[in-house]
Amino acid sequence: MPSALNRLDVLALLALERLGEDAYGVAVCDDISATTGRDVSIAAVYVALDRLERRGLVRAWSSEPRPERGGRSRRHFAPTAAGQAALRAERALMTRMWRGVTVPGKGSPR
């Protein structure tokens, strides 16, 4: 049974899905920041992606250096089939855990 992904892993995978082809380092970090509304550690994201790669959920490659001033070789990431399967499993798990639970919001009688 696949072991649990931690939060950053999940966010990173989701970002990869969302970004598709343009999923390189900075973009992933920006996406995660936008989603969570908080600053994220760039190094931590890279570490998470590295871990995911070693687990076979993500594949990474370096692109050609961009033909512009300051352009450099960038590292791109994309989820593998296993990675997508893991995401699906994660969503199913979340759905199961949240079933039957309503968290009262403001204004509810208690």
Add this chain to the structure above:
Amino acid sequence: MRWLTPADLRASIVDDLDEVFARRVVAVGARRARSWYRRQVWVGSWALFGLHIDRRDRRSGHPNSTYAEVDAMRRRSLFANLWQDLREAWRAVRHRFTFAGVAIVSLALGIGATTAMFSVVNGVLLRPLDLPDSGQLMILGERIPEIPGDARFAFLDNPASFFAWRQQATDFSGLSAIQASSFTLPGAGRPQLVRGARVSANFFDVLGVRAQLGRLLAPPDEHDKTQPMVITDRFWRSAFDADPGVVGRRIGPPGAEAIVVGVLPPSFRMHGSSLGPLLAGEATDYFEALGFGPGSDTHLTTVFGDFNYYVIGRLRPGVRPAAALAQLNGILANLARTAPEKLRLVAELASVRDEAVAAAREDLWLLLSGVLAVLLIVCVNLGSLWVTRIADRRRDWAIRAALGAAPSRLARQVLGESLVLALIGGVLGLLCAAVSLNALLAVAPANVPRLDEVRLDWRVLGFGLLLSLLAGLVTGLVPALRLNRSDPQDYLKATSAATTADRSSLRSRQVLIGLQAALATVLLSAAGLLGLSFYRLVSQPTGFSAEHALSADVMLGAYTPAQRDQLLRRLPAEVAALPGVTEAAFSSHLPQQGEIWIEKITVPGRVVAPAEEPHINVRFVSPGSFAALGIPMLAGRDLSESDRPPGPPPTSAAEAAAEPPGVLVLSKTAARLLWADTPPRDLIGRALVLEGETVHVIGIAADARASLAAAPPAVVYQPYWEEPPARISLVARSVMSAAALASSIRAAVWRVAPLAPVPTLGPLSDLEATAVAPQRYELALLVLFASLALLLAAMGVYALVAHSVARRRKELALRTTLGARAADLWRLVLRQALAPVASGVAVGLIAAVVVGRLLAAMLFDVAPASPVVLVPVALAVLVAASAACLVPTHRAIRADPWTALRAE
């Protein structure tokens, strides 16, 4: 961070950081961007560190494993989750071992202190003497019932009685007489005093001691002119350097040397320790034969004569002391009938060991009781903690009960756990005992008998073990009983805070608190009573002034009386001439040195029944001794050299009779004893008969105490030339310290008397200090125990209050919202906490009165139920308990009621 980044990621991470940084600078400004960068670096470094560990792990694993296996490996790898694991472990340990730790440490301290105290009791009171069959060794005494106060000197015996007993007392296999003795070793300008004893030849047979070298005393030695001497091992090492050829060597003052015939084994010690009152506190270095002459001296046959010898004897096996005492009494009765005086003689018999330690007995048992009370409080505290623990974890217990554990099994588990803790505490406590024993002995006063025989032997270790078991039982008893009787259902109903289980747990704890308060009260009262008694004892006027004065003992045994007269004449002037010394004088014995040299005195013309003959203490003093000691004269004048009869001292009885009568000074009590109604002034010139001589009173001096606890004795001060004493105490008044003057005083003495050892020299105030040293020591220990008891009881109250207000948070909050004021809440909590304390104090006070009655013999001028002590003690306990309540109650009442109500 660059360094931390693995090579493959380095470029990406660093470059990305730069890129985003540049963007940020544009967006939010340089400063914000820089702080963002710093944050990134910190957090990033931490993440990268984790990555390193991950990778190192994986390198040792399979490079191509699936992520499941890899994750499993990661989980197994302790290092990867080190921080988290540590935190988990710390939480678990803290939860389980704080309680255990507290229990073990407090038990260790309590058991350690009690064991140390017991080892002292054991070594001093319980252990038999280090001699074969020491239970059979008895000390024999005699007293004259008609003379009041004679019982104090019961164990000083008369030679006539000794001879009678020796001949006729068949219940004893051997009797021996002992008399203290000493001689001076001239030693190269520093004369040294050697102390020993003259004993009957069968002394060592009676004791059952064998020689280490040579032989011990034998009957022929009693008449041997060469003065055979047996020396102790200690003296052999110090004076003869453990010379194996010591037998046959001579030692002693020139011209009167003794010959060494044997050395005693090292285990034989005869000073304050082994044979107690016999040679009170002085080390004994040698033994010579006590040669009672062939019966020619009248003082040996006078029945009511020279009571100056100790007699010890060994009971025959199978003879009971009561029977032996009866036999001794019969012999004395016959003896008394032969005497002209119409007085009786009654025998006394005591075991040597008991008599040696008699003075210390009560005090030691008192101290042991004190420390046991402290241990009991510790156990009660722990028991109370247990009850809390059970109450807090009642769900745990309930689940266990529901899973089939019978309540009795749980109770046994609790008991078992508390026993284990107690045993561990006990082992640690024995280590504590070893350490504290050394400390206790180091500061103990020197006049506690047998202190050097105190050690941790098997009996002490056994006691410690037994104590640990008992402590464990006591600690676990209450919680175990509660568990045993409780219904597991109670524990499962855990929603409301006021369950019956809670209430009864509270009640148990209240009872325990009450018990602690009672014990603390008793201990404090005992300490208070003894403290007040001590204070009253030492604040009595001594009658002389000990400030800025020194005393030195000077031994003149090496000189003849005529020689002593000469040098005593010169001595005070020689010492007074020293720089820094304002006055110098001497007396045969100083105040505070006890009663000694007791003689009969008669008023001429007065007929008095023998039983009512006045007895007084005689002192031989130099002129100016009253001024030197600070004793005021009440009437008349001091002695002076002009009172000395002119011409050479008398050499015959006829000449002595022809001399003008001597003079003396009376103390106030002596004057009142002899002429009760006459004012002192009118007594000047009156005549008295002392030892067959007529003397005239020339002055009355104020009283000076011989000991703190007794009234001042009747003292008669005669000039030293009447009978130059073999031992004097020199008194010098000076503002300089004893240390500064010691060598110059000794030098001055040796200029006048080169053969006179000066064994002791110190401030005059030392006399009193030595006399009360044991009481001060005991009081200090008792105060320590009492303070500990109070502290522990206060801690118990603190824990109780903290726990109960924590439980009642919701209730208190509710009351606040319903309008209760802070004062009402305070009253509510305090009442619950202090009610048990108050009842505990009440019970404790009653117990304290009982204890006070038991201690009555040790109290000086203090009633056992003295309110001066009991009232402050009760207040102290209540105040301490209240203080302990303050912090937790304050915190609870200040808390926001809404948060309390919501957090459920």
